[in-house]
Structures are given as structure tokens and as C-alpha cells.
Amino acid sequence: MxxxxxxxxxxxxxxxxxxxxxxxxxxxxxxxxxxxxxxxxxxxxxxxxxxxxxxxxxxxxxxxxxxxxxxxxxxxxxxxxxxxxxxxxxxxxxxxxxxxxxxxxxxxxxxxxxxxxxxxxxxxxxxxxxxxxxxxxxxxxxxxxxxxxxxxxxxxxxxxxxxxxxxxxxxxxxxxxxxxxxxxxxxxxxxxxxxxKGPSATYVAVRRALRESGGNDFATQLEVEARLQGEAGRSADFREGVASFIEKRPPNFTGR
Structure with a gap:
């Protein structure tokens, strides 16, 4: 456009x-x-x-x-x-x-x-x-x-x-x-x-966690972290991050 x-x-x-x-x-x-x-x-x-x-x-x-x-x-x-x-x-x-x-x-x-x-x-x-x-x-x-x-x-x-x-x-x-x-x-x-070059979907989740924290008490924010971390833990970027750490090489994140 x-x-x-x-x-x-x-x-x-x-x-x-x-x-x-x-x-x-x-x-x-x-x-x-x-x-x-x-x-x-x-x-x-x-x-x-x-x-x-x-x-x-x-x-x-x-x-x-x-x-x-x-x-x-x-x-x-x-x-x-x-x-x-x-x-x-x-x-x-x-x-x-x-x-x-x-x-x-x-x-x-x-x-x-x-x-x-x-x-x-x-x-x-x-x-x-x-x-x-x-x-x-x-x-x-x-x-x-x-x-x-x-x-x-x-x-x-x-x-x-x-x-x-x-x-x-x-x-x-x-x-x-x-x-x-x-x-x-x-x-x-x-x-x-x-x-x-980084895990862009994870970066967006970090943003969400930070912004939600403004109106949450500690217990509620722990729930937010668990939910968003669960999503991050199911991502291809998490699997790639772990694999690159074990294999001692730079990660190749895809943003997914």
C-alpha cells in the first residue's frame, strides 16, 4: 500500500x-x-x-x-x-x-x-x-x-x-x-x-506479561506467567533454544 x-x-x-x-x-x-x-x-x-x-x-x-x-x-x-x-x-x-x-x-x-x-x-x-x-x-x-x-x-x-x-x-x-x-x-x-534474530513470539509474550502486571496482585501475576510460559514452552523456538544450548551452537529462531 x-x-x-x-x-x-x-x-x-x-x-x-x-x-x-x-x-x-x-x-x-x-x-x-x-x-x-x-x-x-x-x-x-x-x-x-x-x-x-x-x-x-x-x-x-x-x-x-x-x-x-x-x-x-x-x-x-x-x-x-x-x-x-x-x-x-x-x-x-x-x-x-x-x-x-x-x-x-x-x-x-x-x-x-x-x-x-x-x-x-x-x-x-x-x-x-x-x-x-x-x-x-x-x-x-x-x-x-x-x-x-x-x-x-x-x-x-x-x-x-x-x-x-x-x-x-x-x-x-x-x-x-x-x-x-x-x-x-x-x-x-x-x-x-x-x-x-530472536524468538519474536516470546518477546511479544514478555510484553504481555509486563503490561498485565500493572493491574495484578502477585498471585494473579504468577498465573499469568504460568499461562504465557506454557505457551512459550510449546513453541518451536523453545525446542530450538534448548537444542542449540545442548549442541553449543547459536540458535536459529523462527519466531514460532
Missing amino acids: AYETISFSTNNGIATLMLNRPDRMNALNSQMRAEITEALGSIGDDVRCVVMTGAGAGFCSGQDLRDAAAGADIEGTLRREYEPMLKAVTECRAPVIAAVNGVAAGAGANLALAADVVIAVESAYFTQAFTKIGLIPDAGGTWILPRLVGHARAAGMMLFAEDISARQAADWGMIWEAIPEAEFVETVQARAGHLA
């Missing part, structure tokens, strides 16, 4: 989804949200990892306030367009890396944080800019952020709407790592390559 606001390509098991409105700092409009949802929903078994990044100088500056739909029916837009897009990220059939190459603001920050792993260039920053225009954080931010950095830091980010550098975000545990610009592309490619 041809896209206008994103580019989407696959190579060696890695799908690259690039937000592609650099003249608007990759701000989200209705068409982009639909295209992100469509692209992530279309991936098949050949995709073992997804890298989501931005064209130009920024990752995503958030909602495009010039979009005709921006102020017409905010609640309806969140329900009809944002929710499917964010679920497409969190329920993707392959692990998702957000490669944050510049500013990630508002809904753009929360789109990045919805990924399984966030890797940012050191010059990038994150901001919950919603209160600057009289809105509350959305796009999952009020759920994701306090679980990553705790209530106090989440509240401070949201109320003061201050920029948080990639290095500070990494120190807080908000993202996985902040990388110098000269090493950023190579690091993202290496991380994506590692996931693409």
Missing part, C-alpha cells in the same frame, strides 16, 4: 515505519494516525521487529493543531483514531522499537513511550506539553508515564510541561538508552537486528 504521511518498508525481518511530515515536525493528523494503524496491522510473519522513527529533525511534535479535526471533537478523535493507533503499537505482532531522533512532544512522546523499547539520540527531548494549551495528557500518557517514572515525576512533567532530555529520561528509567548522534543509527540497527 502507498502511504502519504509515513513510509513503511521491510528488510531482513525488520520493518521501518517512518513518520514522514518533516515540514510539520511529523505532527499527527487524521491521515497519519490511520496510516500508522494500517501499516502496523498489516505486518506478517516475515516481520520480526518494527522500528518506528521520524523523518527530518524530530520524532513527532504531537497533534497537528492545524488539522481540521484537532479541535472539532477531541473526545471522538481520541476514541476513533488515537485508540486504534496506540493499540496497533502495543498489540503489534512483533516487538516495537521507538527510535527517537529528535523532539517527542505531547501525543508524539506518548506514541514513542507506547513502544516496547525506546532508544533516543542524546539531543532529543520529551515533553508533556498538553497543559500549555489547556488540555490534559492523552494518547495513553497518564497510564504509561507514572508506571515508568513514578507519580511525582509524571505529575511534574505534566503540570510544568518542561522538556526532559533524552539523557535524563534514560536516568529516570523512562526510556532504555540515550545514544550519541554519531552512534545512533548504528545502535538502533544493531538492536533491531538482535530482536529480528
Whole structure:
């Protein structure tokens, strides 16, 4: 499928989804949200990892306030367009890396944080800019952020709407790592390559276990682990992993 606001390509098991409105700092409009949802929903078994990044100088500056739909029916837009897009990220059939190459603001920050792993260039920053225009954080931010950095830091980010550098975000545990610009592309490619060669179905199960843990007590989470581990234990990748360990060779995982 041809896209206008994103580019989407696959190579060696890695799908690259690039937000592609650099003249608007990759701000989200209705068409982009639909295209992100469509692209992530279309991936098949050949995709073992997804890298989501931005064209130009920024990752995503958030909602495009010039979009005709921006102020017409905010609640309806969140329900009809944002929710499917964010679920497409969190329920993707392959692990998702957000490669944050510049500013990630508002809904753009929360789109990045919805990924399984966030890797940012050191010059990038994150901001919950919603209160600057009289809105509350959305796009999952009020759920994701306090679980990553705790209530106090989440509240401070949201109320003061201050920029948080990639290095500070990494120190807080908000993202996985902040990388110098000269090493950023190579690091993202290496991380994506590692996931693409690994037991991708198991990675998705790890995601499910982590996300379910947020609302579970310990006993319930033990049940979740047993169920998901049972599924993993019946997989071809588990059999291959054990065989490769015994035979002292690298595993050849298939994602099944």
C-alpha cells in the first residue's frame, strides 16, 4: 500500500515505519494516525521487529493543531483514531522499537513511550506539553508515564510541561538508552537486528506479561506467567533454544 504521511518498508525481518511530515515536525493528523494503524496491522510473519522513527529533525511534535479535526471533537478523535493507533503499537505482532531522533512532544512522546523499547539520540527531548494549551495528557500518557517514572515525576512533567532530555529520561528509567548522534543509527540497527534474530513470539509474550502486571496482585501475576510460559514452552523456538544450548551452537529462531 502507498502511504502519504509515513513510509513503511521491510528488510531482513525488520520493518521501518517512518513518520514522514518533516515540514510539520511529523505532527499527527487524521491521515497519519490511520496510516500508522494500517501499516502496523498489516505486518506478517516475515516481520520480526518494527522500528518506528521520524523523518527530518524530530520524532513527532504531537497533534497537528492545524488539522481540521484537532479541535472539532477531541473526545471522538481520541476514541476513533488515537485508540486504534496506540493499540496497533502495543498489540503489534512483533516487538516495537521507538527510535527517537529528535523532539517527542505531547501525543508524539506518548506514541514513542507506547513502544516496547525506546532508544533516543542524546539531543532529543520529551515533553508533556498538553497543559500549555489547556488540555490534559492523552494518547495513553497518564497510564504509561507514572508506571515508568513514578507519580511525582509524571505529575511534574505534566503540570510544568518542561522538556526532559533524552539523557535524563534514560536516568529516570523512562526510556532504555540515550545514544550519541554519531552512534545512533548504528545502535538502533544493531538492536533491531538482535530482536529480528530472536524468538519474536516470546518477546511479544514478555510484553504481555509486563503490561498485565500493572493491574495484578502477585498471585494473579504468577498465573499469568504460568499461562504465557506454557505457551512459550510449546513453541518451536523453545525446542530450538534448548537444542542449540545442548549442541553449543547459536540458535536459529523462527519466531514460532
